[in-house]
Amino acid sequence: MKECKQCGICCRKGGPALHTEDLPLIIDDKAIDLTDIVTLRKGELAFDQPESTVVPLAEEILKIKGAGGEWTCKFLALSSNVCRIYKSRPLECQLLFCEDPDPLLKIYDKGRLTRRNILPEGHPVLEIIDEHDKKCFPSKMAQLASDILADWNDSENLKSDLREMLIYDKSIRELVTEKSGLPAESMDFFFGRPMHRVLAGYGISATPNGKSFSLRKS
Incomplete structure (x- = not known):
């Protein structure tokens, strides 16, 4: 053997x-x-x-x-x-x-x-996870990315929707870390990979820019 x-x-x-x-x-x-x-x-x-x-x-x-x-x-x-x-x-x-x-x-x-x-029933973050999944569903982000790339120069409304998703994802991680005392390193477990990292796999690079994100083709 x-x-x-x-x-x-x-x-x-x-x-x-x-x-x-x-x-x-x-x-x-x-x-x-x-x-x-x-x-x-x-x-x-x-x-x-x-x-x-x-x-x-x-x-x-x-x-x-x-x-x-x-x-x-x-x-x-x-x-x-x-x-x-x-x-x-x-x-x-x-x-x-x-x-x-x-x-x-x-x-x-x-x-x-x-x-x-892993999380016990009634865990306080479960409700936030559900809300995050609704607002930042990966398939929805993938469709937005596809539509934006199909007409990059005439998709400002779609880019705005995508930025809102990225901003929400970033802010909820910061809020839960601040209010719960949970380590920032655990947010990848609770909410998955940061959406701007996931987005890169669909051909769009998102860079934090103040309270928003700058988008460019990657």
């Missing part, structure tokens, strides 16, 4: 998605904190490993964050290629073996965790 060479290549391709089997690592063991998790929301573009392509997500998933804004899993010690939570590593990491991907593929899209699996 071949063994993992601990080359770190798999970990550099991105952190694992989380499954129901990983819930104790968050709730009980505290090996994984909410600040370690990013929510990829339904409708967002994301890389599908089995298909090796970028597709809109059919359902919400939770993933371990990358390090320093990159894909590399934040728990990988770069100098030694050692996982810093190896004994408490998530299910996908336990099953992943680059020379035999079948065990991972069998569970890849099954039993994935969502925010509601």
Whole structure:
């Protein structure tokens, strides 16, 4: 039986998605904190490993964050290629073996965790999450981006709608951080990736400009 060479290549391709089997690592063991998790929301573009392509997500998933804004899993010690939570590593990491991907593929899209699996019923941020999802739904943003790019010079009303979405997304993260005392690093779990980062995948770069955003083709 071949063994993992601990080359770190798999970990550099991105952190694992989380499954129901990983819930104790968050709730009980505290090996994984909410600040370690990013929510990829339904409708967002994301890389599908089995298909090796970028597709809109059919359902919400939770993933371990990358390090320093990159894909590399934040728990990988770069100098030694050692996982810093190896004994408490998530299910996908336990099953992943680059020379035999079948065990991972069998569970890849099954039993994935969502925010509601982790947050208890009645959690004060749940209502805000619902409102945020309505106002900043990724598919709506994707359609706005598509319409704007189709007629960039004559789409000021659409650009205004897009800016309102970006402003709301940014302000709700700042407000929840300020009022709740929750760490800013946990906002990626509660509200997903900042909308201006998601927008970049659709061909528009959004740069904060005072209380608004400057838009340009990327």
